[in-house]
Amino acid sequence: MSEPTEQAxxxxxxxxxxxxxxxxxxxxxxxxxxxxxxxNEDKSSTMRTPDTL
Structure with missing residues (x-):
């Protein structure tokens, strides 16, 4: 998980x-x-799993 950039x-x-x-x-x-x-957005995106592999 990466930290948000200053610009973001x-x-x-x-x-x-x-x-x-x-x-x-x-x-x-x-x-x-x-x-x-x-x-929080970064955490939720890393918790998602793909529907198909």
């Missing part, structure tokens, strides 16, 4: 910030949320 976190955090109405002063909150979302 930045893009996700920006999207989350926009969706929340672009509030000021909450950069760290959105950064942490983006990082967690990306890690």
């Amino acid at each position: 976190i930045r893009e996700r955090a920006h999207r989350l910030w926009e969706q929340a109405g672009e509030p000021e002063g909450r950069e760290e909150e959105f950064w942490r949320a983006a990082e967690q979302e990306l890690r």
